[in-house]
Amino acid sequence: MPSSDTMTPPASHAQQLEFPDNRLLIDLCGPYDANLTAVETALEVQIVRRGNHLSVMGEEDATSRAASVLEGLYARLEGGRSVEPADVTSLLRMGDSAAGTGVRPGDQIEMPNLGGVEIQTRKKRVEPRTAAQKAYVQSLFDNELAFGIGPAGTGKTYLAVAVGVSMFIGGHVDRIILSRPAVEAGEKLGYLPGDMKDKVDPYMQPLYDALNDFLPGKQLAKLIEEKKIEIAPLAFMRGRTLSNAFVVLDEAQNATSMQMKMFLTRLGEGSRMVITGDRTQIDLPRGVPSGLQDAERLLKTIPKISFNYFTSKDVVRHPLVAAIIEAYEADAGHA
Template sequence: MSTGTLSEAVLEFPDNRLLIELCGEFDRNLTDIETRLGVQILRRGNVLMIHGEPDAQHEAQEVLSALYQRLEQGKSVGQGDIDREFRVSAAPVPDDQLDMFGSSPLEIKTRKKLVEPRTEAQKAYVRALYQNELCFGIGPAGTGKTYLAVAVGVNMFIHGQVDRIILSRPAVEAGERLGFLPGDMKEKVDPYMQPLYDALNDFMPGKMLARMMEEKQVEIAPLAFMRGRTLSNAFVVLDEAQNATSMQMKMFLTRLGEGSRMVITGDRTQVDLPRGVPSGLADAERLLKDVPRIAFNYFTARDVVRHPLVAAIIEAYDRDAEGTA
């Protein structure tokens, strides 16, 4: 690849077929990059010419080159991949932070898809999930806390590192009203567990997941159902942990058995407990922050990987909270 003058950067790509994939249908990938950086990208044969400010040209070159390398590796390029490359180019990882994964890209292989963390906080979180027996993921909605944890759990199950996957949530709003809902207990609590089902369905074929649930290799249950159990050789996720009471959190953490991994995820700003009832997530963070072999990972609005408006909404609420504090 070669670079022209400051007013025009030129990228030449050897494989025209891959270049077509890079540009996207109706050049929508190029349009996305142009909009983000305020540049103009023109295609002539197997060459892309980038017009704009020098810094914006340079960033466009980096993003386009990285995306083309993905295509050379047989991977696809979609909206999420473009978003990830922009985040990476904005915040490169220092050399001294590269650990057991070396300089290779972080990838989580599941039965249905390849999952790649999109932000530096997500990368650090995935590393922590593989390296620690107990890991906390704390931050706003849409930052991939639960999604990535479930993906790692599926990956560990596939490779025989755990024998089962156990996913749990506090059914806070159910409480005494469960008895008034129609159906058996499973039908009463399933609406609260639906985000966990959604994550698993993203990573496993339906028939495989159904068989594993029938054989109890995958369990999805409310937090209250964990009492009295010892969870051995399992990958265990507690989602929405900010809605666990202090006693429930202690109960859950002490279920950790031999050969197991445990992940606690939550958002401190979305506590639905009754007024005056302290959050077990906050207590665990305070009591365990200095305990060795327990990892705490934090996310902000910058790590939101849903619609861009979600990040803007979270930042607006955060600013309002700071103003009224």
């Protein structure tokens, strides 16, 4: 049970919830009732399970919000989807956003309408978890060139790679090309052991990690060997025309203006290109302008180029990541 003798929120209000399908209720509670604990902690309520009922106790407003979150998660399970910790966090944040907007306590909080934007890969089905992510994924399908700009942990790269894998599996593109600037953020490439591939692979590892989430290991290795999937530093893109490919440039804030222009002009027939970056994490030498900022300034008015923005509210990693980002943003605002 998630309830604890040490956790005694004000029990000024209690709400009883019934969930007919006990199997779905088990999934709703999560391993060792982890999902219930997350709701208890976030809203300062106490949740007790008896059979197929959940009793939510605490202040009236918090109790109503907790009930709406639990009902929203159960509705998700009824729709055939899973409930993961990020889904619980997403619904809790949506409840925070709804506060003061006319949403009545007890109104069921629903997950965003995800129709048409689910991404099917060989290993898993991926779906956006916030409204900004939904708009971003839709723009990747709708536009030949799209930008995703925002802090770490908002799914910019992960979702872009998922869409690339989905389009490759569906035969819409012939290959996937993933790139990053190999900018030294305190470490020197020359001091790393091995040949050039060994030196740059640590910079590319987040891209490998994303691909491993979507493709079986043996298939991924075969596709890389056949050059159907390429992972290479930005400098290796010079002089190429990237046709019939899904192309992702990650960490684009660390591309110089000339590198960004070079990369953008690689776009060939039948290709789609995604540029992702975080303007707060520029590792370029002092005085060197970021190509991402220049591209944003120069291209924003061009039709069919999509710019998508994320905030700390879209972070889908550990909840502390969002809190850390917000703390740094607040400090920058006072600087």
